[in-house]
Amino acid sequence: MKISLKISLLLIILIVAILLAITKGSVDIPLAELLLKENWQVLYLRILRILVAIIAGSGLAVSGIALQAILRNPLAEPYLLGTSSGAGLGAVIAIILGISSIYLPLAAFLGAILSIILVYQLAKQGSRIPVQSLILSGVIVSIALSGIMVFLISVSPNEALHGIMWWLWGSLQFYDPKLLLLVGMVVALGTFAIFIFSQDLNAISIGDEEAIHLGINTETIKKILFFITSLITAGIVSICGVIGFVGLIIPHLTRLIVGPNHKTLIPASCVCAAAFMVICDIFSRTLFTPLEIPIGIITAFLGAPVFIILLKIKQAVK
Amino acid sequence: MDLLKVDNLCGGYGKETVIRDVSFKIEEGGFLGIIGPNGSGKSTLLRLMSRVLIPQTGKIILEDTDIARMHLKDFCKKVAFVPQDTMINFSFNVWEIALLGRIPHLRRMQWEGRRDFSIAQNSLSLTDTLHLKDKPIDEVSAGERQRVIIAKALTQEPILMLLDEPTSHLDIGHQIQVLNLLKRLNRQNNLTIVVVLHDLNLASEYCQRIILLNAGKIFKEGEPQEVLTYQNIETVYKTVVVVNKNPISFKPYVVLVSGER
Numbered sequence: 001m002k003i004s005l006k007i008s009l010l011l012i013i014l015i016v017a018i019l020l021a022i023t024k025g026s027v028d029i030p031l032a033e034l035l036l037k038e039n040w041q042v043l044y045l046r047i048l049r050i051l052v053a054i055i056a057g058s059g060l061a062v063s064g065i066a067l068q069a070i071l072r073n074p075l076a077e078p079y080l081l082g083t084s085s086g087a088g089l090g091a092v093i094a095i096i097l098g099i100s101s102i103y104l105p106l107a108a109f110l111g112a113i114l115s116i117i118l119v120y121q122l123a124k125q126g127s128r129i130p131v132q133s134l135i136l137s138g139v140i141v142s143i144a145l146s147g148i149m150v151f152l153i154s155v156s157p158n159e160a161l162h163g164i165m166w167w168l169w170g171s172l173q174f175y176d177p178k179l180l181l182l183v184g185m186v187v188a189l190g191t192f193a194i195f196i197f198s199q200d201l202n203a204i205s206i207g208d209e210e211a212i213h214l215g216i217n218t219e220t221i222k223k224i225l226f227f228i229t230s231l232i233t234a235g236i237v238s239i240c241g242v243i244g245f246v247g248l249i250i251p252h253l254t255r256l257i258v259g260p261n262h263k264t265l266i267p268a269s270c271v272c273a274a275a276f277m278v279i280c281d282i283f284s285r286t287l288f289t290p291l292e293i294p295i296g297i298i299t300a301f302l303g304a305p306v307f308i309i310l311l312k313i314k315q316a317v318k
Numbered sequence: 319m320d321l322l323k324v325d326n327l328c329g330g331y332g333k334e335t336v337i338r339d340v341s342f343k344i345e346e347g348g349f350l351g352i353i354g355p356n357g358s359g360k361s362t363l364l365r366l367m368s369r370v371l372i373p374q375t376g377k378i379i380l381e382d383t384d385i386a387r388m389h390l391k392d393f394c395k396k397v398a399f400v401p402q403d404t405m406i407n408f409s410f411n412v413w414e415i416a417l418l419g420r421i422p423h424l425r426r427m428q429w430e431g432r433r434d435f436s437i438a439q440n441s442l443s444l445t446d447t448l449h450l451k452d453k454p455i456d457e458v459s460a461g462e463r464q465r466v467i468i469a470k471a472l473t474q475e476p477i478l479m480l481l482d483e484p485t486s487h488l489d490i491g492h493q494i495q496v497l498n499l500l501k502r503l504n505r506q507n508n509l510t511i512v513v514v515l516h517d518l519n520l521a522s523e524y525c526q527r528i529i530l531l532n533a534g535k536i537f538k539e540g541e542p543q544e545v546l547t548y549q550n551i552e553t554v555y556k557t558v559v560v561v562n563k564n565p566i567s568f569k570p571y572v573v574l575v576s577g578e579r
Binding site: 216 | 429
């Protein structure tokens with residue numbers, strides 16, 4: 001099958017998913033009725049939510065792709081560099097200090113950025129950032145910060161902290177259009193910037209020195225891409241919490257569909273991740289209405305089997 | 319005409335110096351082998367020549383230009399590198415790997431055009447790997463993979479190709495195949511070749527000139543029969559050997575002598 005056809009198919013899946021997501025919810029409303037004036041409020045909220053899903057999904061997937069290529073590690077994912085635990089800790093501290101919930105995203109964002117800087121500083125050797133030490137310091141900082149976070153939650157009597165659960169498993173419930181616009185811009189620009197480097201990513205994925213031999217300034221490109229992916233993930237984590245699995249599995253899933261060439265992989269995985277997140281969100285809202293299941297749980301439940309099935313099909317073809 | 323001139327080169331990793339005051343020249347269309355014991359600085363020398371490492375002192379001049387002053391992409395349009403082994407995590411197919419060689423010639427976001435495709439196709443056919451075009455690189459044999467990597471290097475349209483022990487993971491059949499390919503490219507396409515080799519007999523058979531490195535310095539440079547004498551080899555490798563002549567090519571042939579009898 002041609003790649004353009006595959007991407008069109010993914011786009012169709014995304015559109016169908018969006019239409020479903022607009023009509024399904026705690027109450028099912030047919031599309032025609034949604035357009036009536038009395039239902040505009042519902043329509044607005046649902047569209048906002050779909051936007052959050054698309055922004056979070058594509059941002060995480062493209063960051064995952066970039067990190068898997070630069071770190072040359074198939075297990076790399078956007079939270080590897082400590083973003084998730086840093087953001088979580090930032091939010092918990094803000095809640096304990098009684099800071100107004102409007103500033104929670106800011107606290108989370110700062111936590112994420114600080115933890116990335118810490119990881120980066122620990123990994124740095126002179127002007128180089130060796131891949132192995134970056135992965136190691138990412139894991140260590142994540143464990144340490146999560147430890148502090150869980151400790152704070154367990155000793156704090158603060159009722160508000162129960163709300164932190166959503167942070168740890170992610171939520172698309174976010175109703176601040178201005179902040180969403182801001183994060184959306186960061187994700188869109190960041191994703192496009194990573195796409196501009198797709199040729200470099202192709203070269204770097206066969207090796208750091210091999211990329212130098214193709215005229216690519218590997219160390220500089222790596223630093224630029226770390227910075228961009230950190231900004232994208234910190235932005236997403238500050239409004240949606242930690243949505244696991246998407247940044248790890250969508251890159252692999254899309255690679256199975258369109259191949260590893262980043263020029264096609266990056267746009268295709270944006271579409272793929274957006275569709276996947278919108279579908280996951282439908283399940284999260286409708287499985288146990290009126291209860292909402294954290295989106296991170298759905299992505300894990302749905303993502304793992306889909307990935308395994310595709311992997312098996314691919315192996316069978318070989 | 320000299321294509322490349324290495325001038326009083328010193329270099330290594332961080333503050334440590336591995337290559338000490340090395341000078342030599344390669345003429346256009348030459349086929350130079352670099353040999354030496356483990357740790358003698360063969361790979362370090364090649365890394366300095368391919369700009370992975372920056373010289374501590376000294377210069378490398380390519381066609382009258384100091385390579386340190388060249389734009390990295392311009393340098394890579396002229397000099398290509400083939401490593402010992404290439405680990406590729408994602409299953410790019412052979413065609414995509416060959417096309418990577420066009421990167422130095424393309425601007426960022428510039429897609430490959432018809433000319434790039436025909437160059438990549440030509441390199442694959444030169445290395446007898448065109449039939450593997452659609453195969454994932456992780457599904458071809460080690461010998462085929464090395465030929466594809468050479469095709470990628472050729473796609474850069476280099477005038478100089480540097481190779482770091484390109485045959486050390488291959489069986490003798492594939493070793494000969496790869497070196498015959500290099501010989502053919504050297505003769506037919508006038509490609510200048512610098513190759514680090516572990517196997518003294520392969521170096522003797524294929525190289526016009528050989529540099530024998532010892533402890534980061536040039537111990538001896540010259541034609542195979544000048545360099546591969548039992549005195550030189552015994553001093554540098556600290557091993558007893560007998561040097562004969564290959565009955566067919568009349569090149570020196572090194573025979574090992576085991577200590578136990």
